[in-house]
Amino acid sequence: NAGVTQTPKFQVLKTGQSMTLQCAQDMNHEYMSWYRQDPGMGLRLIHYSVGAGITDQGEVPNGYNVSRSTTEDFPLRLLSAAPSQTSVYFCASSYSGNKNIQYFGAGTRLSVL
Amino acid sequence: EDQVTQSPEALRLQEGESSSLNCSYTVSGLRGLFWYRQDPGKGPEFLFTLYSAGEEKEKERLKATLTKKESFLHITAPKPEDSATYLCAVQAHGGATNKLIFGTGTLLAVQP
Numbered sequence: 001n002a003g004v005t006q007t008p009k010f011q012v013l014k015t016g017q018s019m020t021l022q023c024a025q026d027m028n029h030e031y032m033s034w035y036r037q038d039p040g041m042g043l044r045l046i047h048y049s050v051g052a053g054i055t056d057q058g059e060v061p062n063g064y065n066v067s068r069s070t071t072e073d074f075p076l077r078l079l080s081a082a083p084s085q086t087s088v089y090f091c092a093s094s095y096s097g098n099k100n101i102q103y104f105g106a107g108t109r110l111s112v113l
Numbered sequence: 114e115d116q117v118t119q120s121p122e123a124l125r126l127q128e129g130e131s132s133s134l135n136c137s138y139t140v141s142g143l144r145g146l147f148w149y150r151q152d153p154g155k156g157p158e159f160l161f162t163l164y165s166a167g168e169e170k171e172k173e174r175l176k177a178t179l180t181k182k183e184s185f186l187h188i189t190a191p192k193p194e195d196s197a198t199y200l201c202a203v204q205a206h207g208g209a210t211n212k213l214i215f216g217t218g219t220l221l222a223v224q225p
Contacts (some may be wrong), residue, residue, distance in 0.1 A: 004156075033212075042117075043157070043215040058212065090156050098203065100145070102213060104156030106155070 002026055006091050008106035013081040013112045021076040021108050023091030031094045032074040033058070033102065034066065036087040043090065049074055081112045115140045115205050119216035126191055126223050134186040135200030147186050147213065148177050149200040157200055160186075188222045191223045 014080030025032065033048040041065045047066040054064050058112040063085060065077040074093075078085060088109050116139045127130055137225050138146065149157035161170040163179040170177045174185040174195065186199055198220045202213040 015118050035215075039218060042217040043202075043213075045212060045214075048212060049150070050200075092156075101162060103159065106156050107154075 001090075004091055004093055004103055004105035006089075006108050008108060009106065011111070012109065013078075015081060015083060015112060017081050018052060019078050019081065021089055021091075021110070022076075023074045023076065023105060024072050025074075025093040025103075026072065027095070027103070028071060029095040029103075030071065031096075031100065031102075032068065033065045033092045033094075034074070035049045035090045035092065036060065037090060037107075038087050041093035046076065047087075050078050069073070076109075083112050086110060115214050117201055117214050117216035119144055119186065119199075119201050119219050121176045122217070124222070126188075126208050126221070128192055128223055129190050129192070129225050131187070131189045133188070134199055134221070136184040136186070136216055137182060138201075138203045139183070140203050140205045140214070142206030144204040144206045146179055147202045147204070148184070148186055148194060149202065151198045151200055151218070154218040160199075188221070191221075193223045196221055 004025045030051045034046040035043040037043050044060050049055045049068040052071050088107050090107050091105045093101045094102040118137045120135045148160040151157045161177040166181045168179050174189050178185045198218040200218045202215040
């Protein structure tokens with residue numbers, strides 16, 4: 001049981017490039033979320049999903065796309081990277097059976113030059 | 114607007130010196146308040162969930178309490194391994210069940 005796995009751990013992009021941050025969980029959780037963490041800002045919700053095929057926007061969704069084709073995977077796509085997207089990205093999962101306690105991955109550290 | 118404010122931003126303690134961290138919240142109906150611990154370079158790790166005023170939870174040297182406006186994380190006789198950033202988050206009624214609003218955290222350093 002690996003929990004929540006995020007790949008890659010580190011990434012450097014040039015402005016305008018696109019990429020996908022991967023997130024997978026093996027706990028059969030129905031809920032998954034993406035957050036970004038910036039100094040002095042705390043964790044901010046980007047997008048979330050309440051089940052396969054269902055996604056919705058969080059607090060800071062602009063510049064990001066998500067899809068949820070399976071229960072296990074919830075990739076985050078950066079369409080055209082900007083320096084303002086330099087951040088640490090965390091994926092989390094939870095299920096209603098344990099009062100929605102969210103379990104986090106180890107994070108992806110992204111720099112956009 | 115739902116909001117979470119944590120204080121202090123940073124706290125330095127001597128080993129064995131007890132103290133408390135504060136989490137003040139404004140939310141349109143509290144569904145749950147969560148405490149997480151985050152070590153450098155890692156993701157947040159769940160500590161406690163509190164659901165109603167007056168509720169308390171304990172784990173080793175940590176004790177979390179909840180009132181209608183704030184939560185406290187009490188640290189009794191801390192050890193250097195308690196050094197971390199402690200995050201508070203709230204979940205509101207009416208929103209999606211996995212939407213959390215986080216504070217900016219308290220960075221705790223415990224010196225031997």
